[in-house]
Amino acid sequence: AQKVTQTQTSISVMEKTTVTMDCVYETQDSSYFLFWYKQTASGEIVFLIRQDSYKKENATVGHYSLNFQKPKSSIGLIITATQIEDSAVYFCAMREGMPNYNVLYFGSGTKLTVEP
């Protein structure tokens, strides 16, 4: 079974708008870490933002923020004031506790296209 699921295959938005990308995860651990990465057209993978499961506040970094809904096992990524260069594939990922605490489980990705 998939541990991390991204149901949106692709999204297209206009520049300067706000977009939300969905991600749900599955874990039995009480402590885990959730990440969002983006993969650019060149293939480079860039870390964007992290949410620790024990933190109630939603993480925010620059124009990225998270909508962490723990009861729903959901971690949405919100990008405000989107720019053309935000066009990329966005991956949600999760890291659990022992014994596989060094394994990052990735979702299948959401391709974001930001149009002028």
Place this chain on the structure above:
Amino acid sequence: GPKVLQIPSHQIIDMGQMVTLNCDPVSNHLYFYWYKQILGQQMEFLVNFYNGKVMEKSKLFKDQFSVERPDGSYFTLKIQPTALEDSAVYFCASSFASSNSDYTFGSGTRLLVI
């Protein structure tokens, strides 16, 4: 910021031959990883390595795969012999610690087995 370097960026190899993918992790990082991404799909965990040992590996990490990091050199993924289904992009990553550390990924090695 600090980078993970992967060499080569592209490799074409005949099926059955051996290939070695090289990774130069971030200098103070202690944990090293390989992930495999088939075109257009998600990245899948292969193996992680710490203190000279494989810590965890997935079912994708077949017997033909091996990893090592001899002192002061690259963290390598060796496939011997290669198979057609090994064609993919292989990403190396490193992290400082194992808890909530962020990974730093390399740019990947595109391997084509023909």
